[in-house]
Amino acid sequence: MGARDIDILSLALLLVFLIPVLWLGGRFKLSLNRTILWSILRMTFQLSLVGLYLKYLFKFNLAWVNILYILVMVTVAVYSVLKSSRLRISKLFGPIFISILLPVGTVLLFINTFVVRIDNIFDAKYLIPICGMLLGNSMRNNIIGLSNFFAGLREHEKIYLYSIALGGRRMQALAPYFQASVIAAINPILASMATIGIVSLPGMMTGQILGGSIPMVAIKYQIVIMLGIFYTQFFSVCLSLLFSIRLGFDEFDVLRKELLC
Amino acid sequence: MIRYEDVHLDFSGKAVFSGFNLKVSENEKLLISGPSGCGKTTLFRILLGFEKVDAGRVFCGDLEVTAPNIRAIRNQLFYLSQDIDFRNAPVAAVLDEIFSFEANRDIKPVRAPQRQYMQLLELEDELLKQNMPELSGGERQRLGLLVCFMLNRPIWLLDEPTASLDKDLRKKLLDHVMAAKKTVIIISHDNIWRQCDTCQIERWS
Numbered sequence: 001m002g003a004r005d006i007d008i009l010s011l012a013l014l015l016v017f018l019i020p021v022l023w024l025g026g027r028f029k030l031s032l033n034r035t036i037l038w039s040i041l042r043m044t045f046q047l048s049l050v051g052l053y054l055k056y057l058f059k060f061n062l063a064w065v066n067i068l069y070i071l072v073m074v075t076v077a078v079y080s081v082l083k084s085s086r087l088r089i090s091k092l093f094g095p096i097f098i099s100i101l102l103p104v105g106t107v108l109l110f111i112n113t114f115v116v117r118i119d120n121i122f123d124a125k126y127l128i129p130i131c132g133m134l135l136g137n138s139m140r141n142n143i144i145g146l147s148n149f150f151a152g153l154r155e156h157e158k159i160y161l162y163s164i165a166l167g168g169r170r171m172q173a174l175a176p177y178f179q180a181s182v183i184a185a186i187n188p189i190l191a192s193m194a195t196i197g198i199v200s201l202p203g204m205m206t207g208q209i210l211g212g213s214i215p216m217v218a219i220k221y222q223i224v225i226m227l228g229i230f231y232t233q234f235f236s237v238c239l240s241l242l243f244s245i246r247l248g249f250d251e252f253d254v255l256r257k258e259l260l261c
Numbered sequence: 262m263i264r265y266e267d268v269h270l271d272f273s274g275k276a277v278f279s280g281f282n283l284k285v286s287e288n289e290k291l292l293i294s295g296p297s298g299c300g301k302t303t304l305f306r307i308l309l310g311f312e313k314v315d316a317g318r319v320f321c322g323d324l325e326v327t328a329p330n331i332r333a334i335r336n337q338l339f340y341l342s343q344d345i346d347f348r349n350a351p352v353a354a355v356l357d358e359i360f361s362f363e364a365n366r367d368i369k370p371v372r373a374p375q376r377q378y379m380q381l382l383e384l385e386d387e388l389l390k391q392n393m394p395e396l397s398g399g400e401r402q403r404l405g406l407l408v409c410f411m412l413n414r415p416i417w418l419l420d421e422p423t424a425s426l427d428k429d430l431r432k433k434l435l436d437h438v439m440a441a442k443k444t445v446i447i448i449s450h451d452n453i454w455r456q457c458d459t460c461q462i463e464r465w466s
Contacts, residue, residue: 161311162346166408167336167364176348251328252310 003210054128063122070131074101077139081240085146091259095243100142103235104134107228115224130225133204137189137229138236145185145237149244152177153255161254170253171245178241185237189230196226262287262416262444263308268317270303277303281317283463290438290445291461292454301448302343305418309340321416336364339414343421345405352396352404353389365412378410381437383430398425406434417445423453 018040025033057069078097082089108131112121121127153160156177163173171178196202204225208218248259263285270278277300285291293301306312307319310331321337324330347355359365379386382403388396396404402425409417417438423431431453438445439459447454454460 156348158342158344158346159348161309162340162342163348163358165309165311165335165338165340165342166359166412167362168358169363172358172362176350252313252331254311 002212054124057124057128061120061124063120066122066124066127069128070105071101073131073135074104077135081139081142081146084143085150086261087146087150088259088261091256092244092247095247096142096146096240099236099240099243100135100138102239103232104131104138106235107232108134111224111228130228133225134228134232138232141185141189141233141237142240144188145181145241146244148184149177149181149241150248150260152180154260157255164253170249173253174245178245181241182234182237186230186234189226189233193226193230196222202226262289262322263446264318264320265304265307266318266320268307268319269315270300270307270312271315278314278317285444285446287444288442289461290447290457290459291463292447292449293463294448294450295464302420305340305420305446305448308418309335309338332364337414338416338418339409339412340418341402341405341409341420341422343424345401347393347401347404349393351390351392355393356389356408359408359412368412375407375411378407381410381433382407399427402426403430410437415443417441417443419445419447419449421449421451422447423449423451 018036021036022033025036057065074097077100078093079089081096081100082092108127109121111130112118112123112126116126118126153174160173160177164170192200202222205218205222208221209215213221248256250256263283265281265283268278268281269276283304293304295301303312307314308321308326310326310328319326321334324334326334350358360368384400384403384407388400388404393401402422406422409419419438422438423434426434431451435453435457438447439457447460455462
């Protein structure tokens with residue numbers, strides 16, 4: 001059993017709504033039409049590509065290929081995090097890579113080993129989609145956390161330095177920015193956990209139900225994935241902020257400006 | 262007590278200091294005056310380790326301003342910055358935080374001196390209940406001075422300490438600072454400091 005296939009023409013039919021969108025975009029002078037088209041084009045191209053190589057990834061299902069693929073995914077996520085947070089990639093790539101890989105990897109293998117209890121924990125069918133969900137979410141919250149932290153510091157550097165002058169240690173003086181950034185980064189997942197099922201039916205669950213799973217199974221997986229996302233995000237943003245605090249300042253506790261771009 | 266020896270510092274190609282020397286003895290009071298933007302505040306920031314010199318050496322007591330010494334040096338300095346950069350929180354919370362820092366822990370904010378200094382600075386108890394952004398410039402400045410007196414560190418770096426104070430208070434503050442057994446460097450455009458003969462004046466061009 002599985003969801004009905006959709007033929008290409010029917011898929012293309014969804015583009016009819018694009019006509020009023022582009023027309024309104026033009027009328028309201030949003031200067032977004034080009035971006036809208038480009039984003040839709042990219043999504044279509046990238047997902048087609050994923051469809052193609054996932055087919056082979058699932059077919060061969062080799063542990064080392066799957067792991068390699070995950071490492072590539074993490075690399076792309078780290079680039080995206082640093083670029084969106086306006087931080088120098090060359091300076092922070094390593095630490096942020098660890099901050100994302102470690103929690104994602106731990107939670108992922110834990111789920112596969114102890115929760116779903118599949119025989120081959122590197123089975124592509126489980127490993128890749130779950131990893132994708134954890135990774136996508138922790139990428140987003142790292143962007144929120146890091147942007148928030150460095151934007152706060154950029155704006156209030158004098159206040160931070162004043163705390164240092166009054167005798168605060170680096171971590172004490174940075175505590176308000178650290179706390180605010182962790183909270184900003186995990187608030188969205190907390191809100192979505194609190195309203196899930198009432199306000200929104202999550203994508204994964206919808207997908208599983210369409211794919212033929214009974215709702216109870218789909219719901220269990222959804223709970224697994226929500227907890228997984230939450231833990232990953234929490235640990236990941238704490239790690240990346242702690243690394244930033246450790247590496248982002250010189251021995252005089254002054255922010256290294258060469259980190260920012 | 263404080264020595265700047267042949268200090269050179271460039272800001273994006275523009276020389277702020279080239280071969281600058283200055284010596285301040287223990288318990289000396291020094292007024293630094295000069296046009297805005299000539300690097301007076303930078304002098305404080307160098308001593309605090311917030312700005313690194315391109316060449317030359319800076320000493321505070323026996324300690325040179327270097328990374329291993331910087332915490333020990335900072336703990337001897339009280340810096341009253343121009344904007345009194347306390348963070349946005351209730352006043353009482355900010356004070357509690359300052360006195361919870363390891364370096365300040367043995368200075369218990371005992372009620373008695375706090376009251377005495379608050380009286381001197383004409384600060385009301387109500388102030389402690391307010392939020393930092395609600396304070397006026399003058400209140401902020403006086404709160405900064407309250408912290409200065411209570412921390413009781415040996416060296417005071419005061420950047421425009423009287424800018425937002427009224428005349429009577431300026432006079433009281435002047436007397437208090439001049440009588441204190443502290444090494445004090447004052448950056449100010451306020452003429453009141455010049456009327457005082459115990460105060461050395463360093464002019465700047």
